[in-house]
Amino acid sequence: MKIKVMTLNIHKGFSLFNQRPILQELKAEIRSHAVDVLCLQEVLGEHKKHATRPQFEMIADQIWKHYAYGKNAVYSNGHHGNAILSQFPFLEFENFNISNHRFEQRGVLHGVISAPEWKGRRVHVMTAHLDLLSSGRMRQVDRILGLIRMRVKPGEPLILAGDFNDWPEELSHRFLAEAGLLETHLNRFGEHARTYPSAFPVLKLDRIYARDLAVESVQRLSGPPWDSLSDHLGLLSELRF
Numbered sequence: 001m002k003i004k005v006m007t008l009n010i011h012k013g014f015s016l017f018n019q020r021p022i023l024q025e026l027k028a029e030i031r032s033h034a035v036d037v038l039c040l041q042e043v044l045g046e047h048k049k050h051a052t053r054p055q056f057e058m059i060a061d062q063i064w065k066h067y068a069y070g071k072n073a074v075y076s077n078g079h080h081g082n083a084i085l086s087q088f089p090f091l092e093f094e095n096f097n098i099s100n101h102r103f104e105q106r107g108v109l110h111g112v113i114s115a116p117e118w119k120g121r122r123v124h125v126m127t128a129h130l131d132l133l134s135s136g137r138m139r140q141v142d143r144i145l146g147l148i149r150m151r152v153k154p155g156e157p158l159i160l161a162g163d164f165n166d167w168p169e170e171l172s173h174r175f176l177a178e179a180g181l182l183e184t185h186l187n188r189f190g191e192h193a194r195t196y197p198s199a200f201p202v203l204k205l206d207r208i209y210a211r212d213l214a215v216e217s218v219q220r221l222s223g224p225p226w227d228s229l230s231d232h233l234g235l236l237s238e239l240r241f
Helices: 022-032 057-059 134-150 172-179 184-187
Strands: 004-011 037-047 066-075 077-085 091-096 107-113 123-129 158-163 206-211 214-221 236-239
Touching: 004 158, 004 206, 004 214, 022 057, 022 134, 037 057, 037 066, 037 091, 037 158, 057 066, 057 184, 066 091, 066 123, 066 214, 077 107, 107 134, 123 134, 134 158, 134 172, 172 236, 184 206, 184 214, 184 236, 206 236
Parallel strands: 004 037, 123 158
Antiparallel strands: 004 236, 037 077, 066 077, 066 107, 091 107, 107 123, 158 206, 214 236
């Protein structure tokens, strides 16, 4: 039994350099990969000008039956945050505020999914978007690790995906040492994936971590059309019980 997971910072539905809205193109490309669980960051939940309906609903429509949204950044025209879209039902979900200050409003969205064919097994999915400064990211990792200890029972599979803004590559050793989480691209290729900026990827910001799941395959979604659908490239991992 396998779960295909994708993570992507969708840049509020705009292409690189904010040239044009690309939500329908993005949806079509994601759909072509038959993704089971989709973790998104910078998703508009409401915007007077750019989102007549929530972007996570527009992407999920007729493809992913179940979705959860965590509102993080609120402003006069609307709000944005993280979302999880799933082919499998949610047993529960909750959004947690991990902001360090009002200038970077951040959160981690935690959902628990299951399916009849999993024979009662639950899978925890978390998606996050961390601070730009190292000191802030470290405090946020402390909170995420605390959530894992409180909410994920030993032996229950866990997926943690998102935009970690970890350009110095400081976080993976902590997640492994303190929570047993393997970064899938690092595990498979010996290095994190270069995902930012999408047209000239240099920085290794986006990750898919997993625990109590085997890594079947990992792919960085690069080249046309992915290099123009957001300012980040996506990551795709196939995981197995």
